[in-house]
Amino acid sequence: MEQNQRYSLVERPAGMPDENHLKLEDAPMPTVGDGELLLRTIYLSLDPYMRGRMNAASSYAQYVELGDVMTGRTVSEVVASKSDDFKPGDIVLSENGWQRYAAVPVASVRKLDPEQAPVSTAVGILGMPGLTAYVGLLDLAQPKAGETVVVSAAAGAVGQVVGQLAKMKGCRVVGVAGAEDKCRHVVEAYGLDACINHRDSDFFDQLKAACPDGIDVYFENVGGHVFDSVMQLVNDFARIPVCGRIAHYNQTELPTGADRLIPFMGKVLIKRLMIRGFIQSDHWDRLPAFQADMSRWIREGKVKYQEDIVDGLENALSAFQGLLEGANRGKLLVQVSSDPTQR
Amino acid sequence: MEQNQRYSLVERPAGMPDENHLKLEDAPMPTVGDGELLLRTIYLSLDPYMRGRMNAASSYAQYVELGDVMTGRTVSEVVASKSDDFKPGDIVLSENGWQRYAAVPVASVRKLDPEQAPVSTAVGILGMPGLTAYVGLLDLAQPKAGETVVVSAAAGAVGQVVGQLAKMKGCRVVGVAGAEDKCRHVVEAYGLDACINHRDSDFFDQLKAACPDGIDVYFENVGGHVFDSVMQLVNDFARIPVCGRIAHYNQTELPTGADRLIPFMGKVLIKRLMIRGFIQSDHWDRLPAFQADMSRWIREGKVKYQEDIVDGLENALSAFQGLLEGANRGKLLVQVSSDPTQR
Numbered sequence: 001m002e003q004n005q006r007y008s009l010v011e012r013p014a015g016m017p018d019e020n021h022l023k024l025e026d027a028p029m030p031t032v033g034d035g036e037l038l039l040r041t042i043y044l045s046l047d048p049y050m051r052g053r054m055n056a057a058s059s060y061a062q063y064v065e066l067g068d069v070m071t072g073r074t075v076s077e078v079v080a081s082k083s084d085d086f087k088p089g090d091i092v093l094s095e096n097g098w099q100r101y102a103a104v105p106v107a108s109v110r111k112l113d114p115e116q117a118p119v120s121t122a123v124g125i126l127g128m129p130g131l132t133a134y135v136g137l138l139d140l141a142q143p144k145a146g147e148t149v150v151v152s153a154a155a156g157a158v159g160q161v162v163g164q165l166a167k168m169k170g171c172r173v174v175g176v177a178g179a180e181d182k183c184r185h186v187v188e189a190y191g192l193d194a195c196i197n198h199r200d201s202d203f204f205d206q207l208k209a210a211c212p213d214g215i216d217v218y219f220e221n222v223g224g225h226v227f228d229s230v231m232q233l234v235n236d237f238a239r240i241p242v243c244g245r246i247a248h249y250n251q252t253e254l255p256t257g258a259d260r261l262i263p264f265m266g267k268v269l270i271k272r273l274m275i276r277g278f279i280q281s282d283h284w285d286r287l288p289a290f291q292a293d294m295s296r297w298i299r300e301g302k303v304k305y306q307e308d309i310v311d312g313l314e315n316a317l318s319a320f321q322g323l324l325e326g327a328n329r330g331k332l333l334v335q336v337s338s339d340p341t342q343r
Numbered sequence: 344m345e346q347n348q349r350y351s352l353v354e355r356p357a358g359m360p361d362e363n364h365l366k367l368e369d370a371p372m373p374t375v376g377d378g379e380l381l382l383r384t385i386y387l388s389l390d391p392y393m394r395g396r397m398n399a400a401s402s403y404a405q406y407v408e409l410g411d412v413m414t415g416r417t418v419s420e421v422v423a424s425k426s427d428d429f430k431p432g433d434i435v436l437s438e439n440g441w442q443r444y445a446a447v448p449v450a451s452v453r454k455l456d457p458e459q460a461p462v463s464t465a466v467g468i469l470g471m472p473g474l475t476a477y478v479g480l481l482d483l484a485q486p487k488a489g490e491t492v493v494v495s496a497a498a499g500a501v502g503q504v505v506g507q508l509a510k511m512k513g514c515r516v517v518g519v520a521g522a523e524d525k526c527r528h529v530v531e532a533y534g535l536d537a538c539i540n541h542r543d544s545d546f547f548d549q550l551k552a553a554c555p556d557g558i559d560v561y562f563e564n565v566g567g568h569v570f571d572s573v574m575q576l577v578n579d580f581a582r583i584p585v586c587g588r589i590a591h592y593n594q595t596e597l598p599t600g601a602d603r604l605i606p607f608m609g610k611v612l613i614k615r616l617m618i619r620g621f622i623q624s625d626h627w628d629r630l631p632a633f634q635a636d637m638s639r640w641i642r643e644g645k646v647k648y649q650e651d652i653v654d655g656l657e658n659a660l661s662a663f664q665g666l667l668e669g670a671n672r673g674k675l676l677v678q679v680s681s682d683p684t685q686r
Contacts, residue, residue, distance in 0.1 A: 254601040
């Protein structure tokens, strides 16, 4: 009999989480009740939102209790089934968390069809990150042809989709990323008009030069100095959907100085900006349209995607640390066990 | 022959404008060209946005040049007409500015029908302030029955309309104003569920008690500590239309301390807020519907309004100073000359 293995949250991090906070430990194999499935994790999705779940602060989702397995979406294989609807070998989208095995109720999973798309995409471009891009850009920002769209984390799981959708809409699209090779990839693979490295000392000047007509849409998922720079370049009636603030997730102290909230709100008024926080899970009514559109666009070659697959559950923590620092190249996944659909 | 008299902007104010910045002076009577009207100002509308026009900063409208007459909307009587479409005695909505007489092109005025409504309402509840309330609340915030709506400056030109429209929508409506008599008026005359005096030392506690289910819509036109208090009470998916920030218009220095913009944007994300700056002049497509609805509501007694009419152009500056400090009671107007429709 195999052993389960998992990351438990044993202490809440103040800044960057490390092995003092997330502990890799052996655990008993889960027992399977009626109407439940025993699942073996194939892919664990690593996403920035997880950092928030480690805090004991009220947010849009329940935080992880100390001692519990760290939560996370997974693509899994059914090992044992106590349900007529599933059989061993079925591949499902589930929420196993950061562990090798989980027993979950049937109602919590969705069966995947490996013929339709690589199963890993269920936690990527055809899953939560793709829906975030689709809802945030198309429904909330509503870019029009000829407008300038800036997307931060442009090489990441969400950003890579945003950039391509904005190009499909006929916009000038400028990406922002944290490395030269990311910027090159964004332009060459996704067809963005430009991509600026936010670690360059002349980042603002480069961004300004790349947006000669100002910025009409900013897809915000990083915060920090990228947000500050963009705010200096926004046009009247700019729309700013906000789905992430990764630059601040490990922040333990606020910078001091002038209170920038006051001029910010002044700018919201004078430029008639729309700032809109959103989370894809509030927009599940858009899931059918999103999945139909996005799978067609992928088949037609109109939308491409890049995955960054790290091998082995034991590397999940370092991979997650890298994600918070921008080390990943595309959608970050941990391959916890072999993918039977790829044999 | 009568003499013209006007307020000229002779120096740009840093904080509160006074007689060093706006100078009351005699001026020659304007000459009337072809296709123009000579107008006598009856009512001059005083509105908070005027403070911004005194600054040489880019905003949504052109600022006033030094030496020019201070701009402002007026209700005026035609004294002389070089157009077949207007005759002496006609009452028009115009932009005479802070002066007794103006010569303006016909295309810049709109004829008013004194039979339909008191002509002063053309710069009040049936004009720009009314449209601001209508668009901001109904189109942008879209309150639903049972939700809690908070409106600041609840006794003012815009706020008094917002509160009543929100009541019509079946909301719990809590006003905020800066004096006990204003708060009483808002509750008694407009039917709001409560109105809190923001000058009370326990303002936040009172606001919290008046909003037991949190705040779903905040109609923002003041900024300052009212905004800060509301932000602590907003519910998920709250909508915040922003049409003014009067608490900051005379501000010369930003408070220092922690940079509150960062936690603010965090809250925007976590609570999925919609922050939306707007100005009524971007929504003139809504003018016909607004005027039809609002004049009907006034006739039916569903919407009431209060005007604060100050007598004499020479009192315009002190009245405007009072407006910025909250001294007015309802929509502030200056009666520059007698209203022939009220004889």
